[in-house]
Amino acid sequence: MNNILECKNLTKAFGNKVALNDVTLSIPRGRIIGLLGPNASGKSTFIKLCNDLLTPTRGEILIDGKRPGVETKKIVSYLPERNYLNEWMRVSDIVGFFRDFYDDFNVEKAYDMLNRLDINPRDKLKTMSKGTKEKVQLILVMSREAQLYMLDEPIGGVDPAARDYILDTILGNYNENATIILSTHIISDIEKILDEVIFIKEGRIVLNKTVDEIREETGKSVDSLFREVFRC
Amino acid sequence: MLAKLMKYEIKATARLFVPLYLTLLFFALFNRILNPFEMLDSAESFNLQVLFSLLSITAYFMLIIGTMVMTLVIMIQRFYKNLLGDEGYLMFTLPVEPWKHIISKFLVAMFWTVLSFATAMCSVLILLKVDNLFGELRRLIEQFTELFGRYALFTMPLYALIYLASGILMIYAAISLGHVFSRHKLLASFGMYFALYSAYQIVMTLYLLIFGRMIFPSIMTGSAPAFSEISKFLLSLCIPGILIMLSNYMITNIVLKKNLNLE
Numbered sequence: 001m002n003n004i005l006e007c008k009n010l011t012k013a014f015g016n017k018v019a020l021n022d023v024t025l026s027i028p029r030g031r032i033i034g035l036l037g038p039n040a041s042g043k044s045t046f047i048k049l050c051n052d053l054l055t056p057t058r059g060e061i062l063i064d065g066k067r068p069g070v071e072t073k074k075i076v077s078y079l080p081e082r083n084y085l086n087e088w089m090r091v092s093d094i095v096g097f098f099r100d101f102y103d104d105f106n107v108e109k110a111y112d113m114l115n116r117l118d119i120n121p122r123d124k125l126k127t128m129s130k131g132t133k134e135k136v137q138l139i140l141v142m143s144r145e146a147q148l149y150m151l152d153e154p155i156g157g158v159d160p161a162a163r164d165y166i167l168d169t170i171l172g173n174y175n176e177n178a179t180i181i182l183s184t185h186i187i188s189d190i191e192k193i194l195d196e197v198i199f200i201k202e203g204r205i206v207l208n209k210t211v212d213e214i215r216e217e218t219g220k221s222v223d224s225l226f227r228e229v230f231r232c
Numbered sequence: 233m234l235a236k237l238m239k240y241e242i243k244a245t246a247r248l249f250v251p252l253y254l255t256l257l258f259f260a261l262f263n264r265i266l267n268p269f270e271m272l273d274s275a276e277s278f279n280l281q282v283l284f285s286l287l288s289i290t291a292y293f294m295l296i297i298g299t300m301v302m303t304l305v306i307m308i309q310r311f312y313k314n315l316l317g318d319e320g321y322l323m324f325t326l327p328v329e330p331w332k333h334i335i336s337k338f339l340v341a342m343f344w345t346v347l348s349f350a351t352a353m354c355s356v357l358i359l360l361k362v363d364n365l366f367g368e369l370r371r372l373i374e375q376f377t378e379l380f381g382r383y384a385l386f387t388m389p390l391y392a393l394i395y396l397a398s399g400i401l402m403i404y405a406a407i408s409l410g411h412v413f414s415r416h417k418l419l420a421s422f423g424m425y426f427a428l429y430s431a432y433q434i435v436m437t438l439y440l441l442i443f444g445r446m447i448f449p450s451i452m453t454g455s456a457p458a459f460s461e462i463s464k465f466l467l468s469l470c471i472p473g474i475l476i477m478l479s480n481y482m483i484t485n486i487v488l489k490k491n492l493n494l495e
Contacts (some may be wrong), residue, residue, distance in 0.1 A: 014495070015414045051325050053494045073327040084321035086244065100236050101326045 004029045004148050004179045005050065010059035012045050019045040021203040023059070029147070030176050032193055034222070035183040037200035038230050043183040044081055046200070047150045051078045063148060074103065077146035081153045083133050085125050091136055092121040098140050110143035113169060131162065138166055142173040149174060151182040155189060163189055187223045197222055199229055233328050237336035241310070242343075248306055249344055253351045256295050260355035263292050292359070296352050303348040307341045311404055316411050320494050330488040334404065334481065341400050342393075381459025387466040394473040401480035402428055408487035432476050439472045 005027040012020040020042045027033060035043050048054045050061055052068035063072040085094055091114065098105045114121055117135055125133060138154055154170070155163045171193060174180060184190060197214065199207035206229060209217075214225055268285030275282045315323055315333055323333060362368050377385065406428055410421025457465075 014493075048494065053321060053324055053492065055491055055493060070327045070329055073325055076325075078321075078325050080321040082318050082321065084318050086319060088244075088247065097240065100240075101233070101328070 002029065003027060005063050007061045008059055010049065010061060011057045012049060012054060013057045019203055020049070023205055025198070025205065025208070027179060027181065029179055031195045032180045034187070034190060034194040034197045035181055035200060036185065036187060036197055036226055038185055041200045042203040043200055044152055047078070047152050047181070047183060050150060051076060075147040077141045077144040077149045079137060079141040079151040079154055081156070083137070085133065085137065087126040088124065090122055090124050091119060094140065095121065098143070102144055104145040106143050106145060109173065110139055113139045113143065117165070131159065135162065135166070138169065142169055145175065147178050149178065149180040151180065153184055154182055155184060155186060167193055187226050191222045194222065199226065201230065234332045234336055237328065237332055238340060241336050241340040245306060245310065245340060245344060249347070252299055252302055256299055256351055256355050257358065259292050259295050260358040263288055263359050264361060296355070299348050299352060303345055306344070307400065308403060308407070311337055312407055315488070316407065316494065324492065324494065331485050334484050334488065338400055338404070342397060345396060345400070380462050383459065383463035384466065387463040391466045391470055391473070394470050394477065398473055398477035398480060401477055401484065405480040405483040408484045412487060412491055435476065436472055443468065
């Protein structure tokens with residue numbers, strides 16, 4: 001079983017609106033993959049389907065050969081595009097929560113990262129700025145030693161300086177066999193870390209290539225190719 | 233995992249319930265010392281003392297009602313916000329089966345509902361200044377057994393607990409069913425609650441029509457029921473209660489397991 005994630009004819013409709021249309025994909029282990037597309041192209045829908053937060057209308061997803069469920073949740077670390085933490089909790093409470101429920105959670109790593117970003121573990125979430133909350137969530141998600149990380153817009157809300165640190169954090173905290181899928185529409189900042197890109201447009205995959213292939217075949221950077229494909 | 237979920241559920245709710253209970257008990261004690269009822273009795277005309285007594289009594293009763301309302305509101309909010317709102321993104325990506333989320337929320341809601349009731353009773357006892365409390369309680373139990381029979385001491389609480397459980401699970405089922413709708417989820421949840429309520433009323437009516445004669449013969453003859461009959465009647469009503477409870481649980485579980493859509 002070489003691929004960490006496979007999906008066949010995956011379709012998700014909300015009422016009449018088709019958010020994801022007949023997507024078939026194989027994602028190998030040990031890669032960093034950018035899921036790129038404009039707003040409302042189906043990026044979050046795809047990631048939520050993989051995390052069992054949405055039920056597919058048609059098709060199938062297999063993560064490590066299994067359908068999304070308890071077993072896949074043990075090996076997938078998911079960063080949603082929204083704040084999902086209890087506002088009244090302290091950072092240290094939430095670290096305890098993650099330790100209690102995830103066997104692969106590394107507490108020392110979490111405290112180390114909090115320390116480096118000057119976040120006080122005794123602080124309550126509700127006293128924090130939006131950007132700080134996002135950092136806390138990313139630290140929690142990256143402190144797991146997971147096989148698949150699915151990061152939905154991990155750099156959307158933070159300033160460029162913190163963005164660099166976050167990308168370093170992502171790169172510095174996963175092992176070689178793990179795969180990272182990250183969705184974004186801010187491409188220039190992350191282009192340098194990606195192995196592969198998937199372009200998604202109106203719920204369909206329009207391109208699925210390695211970054212090297214793109215450079216060789218088109219002579220363009222991912223960013224300029226993206227602007228070309230998604231020109232309004 | 234169920235124990236861990238319950239631990240966090242208790243943590244999340246205790247910070248709301250404990251201050252509420254303490255306020256209620258404090259107000260009961262305050263009213264006991266102030267004794268506004270006696271002040272009202274002894275007052276000859278409307279004065280500041282009377283006004284203050286009235287306010288104090290009103291505040292106490294508002295607090296009792298408030299405790300009951302808050303118990304219900306927190307129960308609904310914990311299910312709706314923590315599982316189907318933004319926090320659900322965390323809860324449903326934990327490596328935990330959906331039924332454990334339902335059961336942990338349910339058991340903790342049962343616990344707080346019983347405790348809210350017990351705290352309200354305690355506050356009444358504080359307020360009433362009962363001399364020889366245990367003697368009075370024993371007398372109360374004696375009177376109860378005289379009216380309903382000894383077995384009713386067990387069958388009546390059992391009956392109450394089963395219907396409380398099916399009531400809580402019915403709220404969960406209604407919220408879950410409402411969530412299946414793509415729009416107006418909250419409105420749909422209310423609609424679903426009334427749909428479920430009507431359906432269960434029909435079930436209960438049919439049950440009584442079919443089995444009523446068998447389990448409660450004195451209804452037919454118009455004579456006073458025997459003690460054993462009362463308990464038998466309560467126990468027999470537990471059967472549809474348990475069925476309704478199971479049906480509510482299954483509806484909730486199917487939606488959360490097979491039809492979850494956090495948008």
